[in-house]
Amino acid sequence: MTSGVLLVTGGGGVGKTTLSAALAVTAARRGRRTLVVTIDPARRLANALGLRELRSEPTPHAEQSNLWAAMLDAFASWNAIARRHAPAHVAERLVDNPFFEAAAQHFPASQSYASAEEMANYLEARRWDLVVVDTPPAAGGIEFFSAPAEMRDLVGGRLLRWLTGGRLPGRRTLFNLTARPALRVAGSVLGSDLLEEVAEFLMDLRTTYDGLARRAAEIEQHFRRARTMVVTTADPAPLREAARFYRELPEVAATPDTVVFNRVLPAHWYSASPPPDGPIAENLQRWASEAHRQAEARQEFAALWKTEVATVPWRAESPTHLDALAELIEAAEGLPLDQLGIV
Numbered sequence: 240m241t242s243g244v245l246l247v248t249g250g251g252g253v254g255k256t257t258l259s260a261a262l263a264v265t266a267a268r269r270g271r272r273t274l275v276v277t278i279d280p281a282r283r284l285a286n287a288l289g290l291r292e293l294r295s296e297p298t299p300h301a302e303q304s305n306l307w308a309a310m311l312d313a314f315a316s317w318n319a320i321a322r323r324h325a326p327a328h329v330a331e332r333l334v335d336n337p338f339f340e341a342a343a344q345h346f347p348a349s350q351s352y353a354s355a356e357e358m359a360n361y362l363e364a365r366r367w368d369l370v371v372v373d374t375p376p377a378a379g380g381i382e383f384f385s386a387p388a389e390m391r392d393l394v395g396g397r398l399l400r401w402l403t404g405g406r407l408p409g410r411r412t413l414f415n416l417t418a419r420p421a422l423r424v425a426g427s428v429l430g431s432d433l434l435e436e437v438a439e440f441l442m443d444l445r446t447t448y449d450g451l452a453r454r455a456a457e458i459e460q461h462f463r464r465a466r467t468m469v470v471t472t473a474d475p476a477p478l479r480e481a482a483r484f485y486r487e488l489p490e491v492a493a494t495p496d497t498v499v500f501n502r503v504l505p506a507h508w509y510s511a512s513p514p515p516d517g518p519i520a521e522n523l524q525r526w527a528s529e530a531h532r533q534a535e536a537r538q539e540f541a542a543l544w545k546t547e548v549a550t551v552p553w554r555a556e557s558p559t560h561l562d563a564l565a566e567l568i569e570a571a572e573g574l575p576l577d578q579l580g581i582v
């Protein structure tokens with residue numbers, strides 16, 4: 240079976256998780272065995288997908304055939320990564336180190352890396368026709384694609400080298416670390432016990448380097464073959480994030496197939512005949528001008544980046560059950576479902 244992957248990406252809060260779920264439901268209903276990997280979905284959306292607990296193990300949907308869902312658990316993923324790539328006794332010490340947990344959960348690149356590594360695992364399992372990946376918001380879109388290279392640099396000792404100077408210390412010299420200027424400063428801030436723990440964490444992490452570097456290269460291969468859908472709204476911050484995909488994408492990713500404007504107001508709101516006077520009229524005029532502004536933002540984006548634009552309508556209620564999710568895709572305009580691997 241050939242597994243395709245669709246990466247749904249874009250700035251924070253634009254609707255990545257919602258559209259990932261909506262596209263996955265659509266693909267499943269069209270007969271494709273589909274896995275959606277979500278990150279931090281709203282509770283009602285998680286319920287709709289049959290995810291009642293944090294599980295990186297794909298769960299088949301009780302009511303929708305061909306649909307599986309998994310939720311990223313970055314800490315569990317990093318545990319598995321450490322156990323796979325570090326010698327057994329080092330892996331034990333590493334996962335017990337409090338900095339390991341902190342880095343796995345809270346460092347944006349490590350969350351992105353965990354998500355990319357899970358994507359690779361699911362694809363290589365070849366159990367699904369389509370894997371839809373909702374990319375982590377913490378890293379803000381494009382950084383997802385640079386996460387493998389970033390982790391390789393970090394684990395390769397960039398941070399440790401910065402702390403310790405040109406030569407990396409051996410374990411025996413760990414206790415003399417405060418001789419170095421950067422560490423003296425860090426030591427006086429953190430205290431030497433804590434500093435030792437940080438240094439031990441970074442040195443243990445280094446033992447995963449060969450395995451992790453190999454895996455990062457494989458993940459980048461998957462990126463090259465992936466389809467990418469950028470989601471945005473017509474607001475300035477998400478638009479800036481979306482533009483970065485056309486301007487500065489790392490070489491490991493192809494230019495997105497499509498940019499999708501979400502929460503779009505209907506065009507007839509600004510082409511309708513003017514309403515009568517009064518407070519309701521004023522209200523309607525404001526919405527008309529907002530609908531017009533959105534349309535202009537889409538045209539500008541399409542012209543500037545020479546890209547196709549699709550639109551997903553704004554719904555008064557958050558789409559959180561299967562039918563509402565599928566309906567959102569039916570109501571979309573310009574979505575190239577075949578190109579995205581949905582049909």
Ligand SMILES: Nc1ncnc2c1ncn2[C@@H]1O[C@H](COP(=O)(O)OP(=O)(O)OP(=O)(O)O)[C@@H](O)[C@H]1O
Pocket residue numbers: 250251252253254255256257258279281376501502503551552553554555556557558567
């Ligand atoms: N087309 C739509 N119509 C109405 N509400 C929507 C639409 N798309 C998304 N929403 C709502 O907008 C909110 C943000 O959506 P969602 O959580 O999918 O965004 P996200 O990009 O995943 O956010 P984050 O970056 O925080 O992960 C949610 O409450 C969702 O239900």
Ligand SMILES: [Mg+2]
Pocket residue numbers: 255256257278279280373376
């Ligand atoms: Mg989300």
